[in-house]
Amino acid sequence: MEHPTQDEAFAPGAPVAVLTAEPIDRPLDYRAPAGGLAVGAFVSVPLGPRKVLGVVWGPGQGGYAEEKLRDVAGLLDLPPMRTEMRSFLARAADYTLTPLTLMLRLATRAPGLGEPPAARPLLRLADAAPARMTEARARVLKAFEAYGNLGFAPAELAQLAGVSGAVIKGLEAQGVIRARSSRATLPFRRSTPPRPAARFPPIRPPRRRPCASPSRRRLSPPRCSRASPAPARPSLPRSRRRGARPRPPGARAPARDRLSVEFLDRVEGPLRRAPRGMALRRDPGRPQAGLARGRRRARRGSWSGARSALFLPFRQLGLIVVDEEHDGSYKQEDGALYHARDMAVLRASIEGAGVVLASATPALETWANAEAGKYARLDLPERFGAAVLPHMAAIDLRAEEPQRGRWISEPLERAVTERLAAGEQSLLFLNRRGYAPLTVCRACGHQIGCENCDARMVEHRFRQRLVCHQCGATKPIPLACPSCGVEGRMTALGPGVERLAEEAEAIWPDARIAILSSDLARSAQALKARIDVIAGGGADIVIGTQLVSKGHNFPHLTLVGVIDADLGLQGGDLRAAEKTFQLVRQVAGPRGARSRRRASRLFKRTNPTIPCIQAILSATTRASGARGRRPRPGRRPSLRAHGGRHRHRARRAAHLGGGARARRGRDLLRARDIDLYGPAPAPIARIRGRHRVRLLARAPRSAPLQGALRAWLKAVPVPSAVRVTVDVDPQSFF
DNA sequence: AGCACGCCGACT
């Protein structure tokens, strides 16, 4: 959608298009109130029985009976959304094929904007049984069984149980579930205290300003006013200047003293024009406090934050730093499927700002962009974080296969024993939570799966339960086979970190062994504390999942053993190799610099000749593992269809790929050089009881991908119950 | 997010 200029204004009574943050994928028309409106203004508008937040997006679109238009309810006391931000949201929505309203929601979710999340009490199970039991009601009760009677928001409960809101409402009306305000007493589901109720900004009466230009406030001068700031000074985020976060020795953020002249040249230009900066950090994985502060600060200066910081209303943005740009948590995986790194690049280009993508292990696409000359590559001076390059070796399991039921091979065992003797720390990395990924009956071969998902249940020995890693459902470990009834033959197959720890305890009974796995901590804080203790030398052998790579520094670590690194490389996930490479580098990378020890890494795998492993082993420069591994694959958007819980709908979802109209859709893509594969059942064809299929497209880099996909979505007969989501650049192909 | 509508199967 074209944007009018910021100065565009609308007379009282004129139809204006207002974009709300509601799930309607276009702006709705309203009448400008007395006093008129400027484009970009934050307004409150009536929608059905409610009043919702919106942004004036342009002149009325028409197409809706003009006499039915309702009036804009009020003008919010906020600076209007700038043209750059509107344009950013529109282009981001366009690029990711996300409804524009969803993008607006991201930009307005910060506290201090938008409606207060109604402090509605949470629903808990009461003692009453429903008068009539139905399939849907049983699912709700089961959800309580699986997750505990913790209290859920209505929508949350509906989602967990896989039912519509109507079911929840019905049960509530019968007194089977009851609302009780207990938000604050929940032990760890919610880490934030209840929020104050009144957060809706006061609505001021419309101003008498007929068609004048919108309020162009004078900003108070920035607090640290320097004519020509050096990049590391006012431009870098406050948290960093405060030194709130200790930086690992291999830090990759621009450090003032060490930046190359070239870097200064490139960065100073934009900063001189617009001396404000934003730094994106990896997502901490829990709700961000302080976004309201971020909003206020962003208008005047700099801010650092996770993905959500992308949508803060900076003015005069000069530089965006994306720290650890390769990190997977920059990819938002539900709702709007965007990659924060790419959106940072987009935003910077709209704002005329510079971007620094910082990483010791760049993502493939970043590497390619640098190779292609689209990005300038800046290598930090070698001595900066220059660890002695760690020694790496592959263990060929064809020769060194451990005994059945064991996963620590001879050479790895010897290496760990050596480290133990030297008083150094070892890490055994295995990306599988729990004790064993598979529980089978030795009598009949039956495997225990989740009832709601087509996934196998994972044994968690500490919890003494089987857990579904897709939906979280749990059940006790059965003694007798649920299929054939034979007792005592249920067997745990395959390794998880818990089982690996068991093996390690048997081998090294005197060593201090610690497991680092996200499900073994009660809260994010507890987890952090635990990691700190372990990293500080509290364990001799650390057994961990990918959690260990999340930016933690293990100064005593000198050995990393990757258990079954090859498993991830042979699955359907084409990025697995890249991820493994990055992970190992992150964990054992230049961080050893401080201790000046040589870190060695051992790959335990069956076939060390696979190119990725070769690349990792021969890595002599920071990113060479990414070099020359395979030709650029072009772009591979993934399309997923959720068919709902009914099998016939799932089947209809699957027919997205067949039929006459679908064939026309396929031709439409092929005409633009885009191939469509599938549909195939998703690797886990059912999650939470919902069936899913997936299609994979392959497009050359030059193809007009978004337009083609949009046309395809229009041409293909998508049944109403089927939801299709498109991920333009998926991180994994699931 | 909340409500109205209309479909469907169970019961009168």
Next chain:
DNA sequence: GTCGGCGTGCTC
């Protein structure tokens, strides 16, 4: 026929 239960679509 009717009614309760449920998913779906609409909201300017």
